[in-house]
Amino acid sequence: MTDQAYDANDIVFRCNGKASGKMRADMDVRLEHPMKESFQLATDEGKFHGGDGSAPLPLALFVGGLTGCLMTQIRAFGKRMKVPVDDLSVDCEVIWRWTPVDRIYETEPKGFHFDIHLESSAPLEQQVALIEAAKKGCFIEQTLGQKNEIRHRLKTSDGFHEIEA
Amino acid sequence: MTDQAYDANDIVFRCNGKASGKMRADMDVRLEHPMKESFQLATDEGKFHGGDGSAPLPLALFVGGLTGCLMTQIRAFGKRMKVPVDDLSVDCEVIWRWTPVDRIYETEPKGFHFDIHLESSAPLEQQVALIEAAKKGCFIEQTLGQKNEIRHRLKTSDGFHEIEA
Numbered sequence: 255m256t257d258q259a260y261d262a263n264d265i266v267f268r269c270n271g272k273a274s275g276k277m278r279a280d281m282d283v284r285l286e287h288p289m290k291e292s293f294q295l296a297t298d299e300g301k302f303h304g305g306d307g308s309a310p311l312p313l314a315l316f317v318g319g320l321t322g323c324l325m326t327q328i329r330a331f332g333k334r335m336k337v338p339v340d341d342l343s344v345d346c347e348v349i350w351r352w353t354p355v356d357r358i359y360e361t362e363p364k365g366f367h368f369d370i371h372l373e374s375s376a377p378l379e380q381q382v383a384l385i386e387a388a389k390k391g392c393f394i395e396q397t398l399g400q401k402n403e404i405r406h407r408l409k410t411s412d413g414f415h416e417i418e419a
Numbered sequence: 420m421t422d423q424a425y426d427a428n429d430i431v432f433r434c435n436g437k438a439s440g441k442m443r444a445d446m447d448v449r450l451e452h453p454m455k456e457s458f459q460l461a462t463d464e465g466k467f468h469g470g471d472g473s474a475p476l477p478l479a480l481f482v483g484g485l486t487g488c489l490m491t492q493i494r495a496f497g498k499r500m501k502v503p504v505d506d507l508s509v510d511c512e513v514i515w516r517w518t519p520v521d522r523i524y525e526t527e528p529k530g531f532h533f534d535i536h537l538e539s540s541a542p543l544e545q546q547v548a549l550i551e552a553a554k555k556g557c558f559i560e561q562t563l564g565q566k567n568e569i570r571h572r573l574k575t576s577d578g579f580h581e582i583e584a
Contacts, residue, residue, distance in 0.1 A: 266512070312491055351426065363562040
């Protein structure tokens with residue numbers, strides 16, 4: 255984890271996941287900065303993947319988080335930009351592809367699509383400006399829109415072993 | 420949404436989110452292909468963002484989904500690669516940054532970090548090979564590792580209006 259102090263405009267989340275059951279992960283997800291809050295979440299897999307189906311699939315949490323993030327931004331920025339949001343419903347579709355490689359497989363994303371149903375008395379161009387602003391304000395969408403490096407370390411008896419990117 | 424048939428190796432999720440409360444989103448998240456399953460999820464914001472704190476933050480679902488996805492892959496591929504996983508705990512840290520722009524703000528990701536605690540009788544190089552395979556098999560990690568295009572359409576009385584990328 256990061257040792258240095260966070261910047262004022264950093265939003266920091268930490269999560270500890272513990273394996274339980276056959277494929278279940280019990281997670282303590284914590285907002286660490288700029289304020290503290292914590293959430294107990296879990297994921298599991300269905301029978302086809304050796305799990306018990308006791309919690310949502312990890313990808314279901316991801317898709318729910320992505321959709322909820324855009325919806326938050328539309329409502330929050332609607333107030334700030336004075337574009338009334340009388341009602342809002344969003345349909346999201348995410349497609350991934352998996353490719354068998356020996357006994358395992360590799361994965362890649364194939365498409366992301368949002369259909370937005372916004373009830374507003376504002377003219378279309380203001381509604382469009384609101385959606386454009388919400389896209390830029392949505393942390394998850396901005397994350398998906400760029401190539402991110404993810405650092406992995408494996409704990410060993412001699413300390414952490416860095417996994418090559 | 421996509422009209423064409425899905426490919427055999429496509430994993431397809433759809434989500435309908437409905438605005439409720441002040442900032443809450445109630446979501447029906449459905450796995451559509453290759454099998455059907457559905458999950459009821461919700462997100463809300465805290466008081467600082469005008470919400471009621473009635474459900475996890477969207478970013479908490481995202482971080483939980485990301486962590487759960489990697490943990491699933493480690494356990495699933497451990498079996499296939501014959502690397503015993505006696506116990507597993509994962510610490511994840513995600514940092515985003517927000518930058519004020521007029522009355523609203525823009526966002527960007529700043530860092531992703533996993534510390535993996537794996538109990539296994541396998542030698543280190545096999546454990547490392549397992550983590551490397553799990554990274555490639557984790558749908559969410561592979562999504563974050565590339566620049567994705569996200570399509571948005573706004574429903575109007577004349578049909579869907581495409582939002583420029």
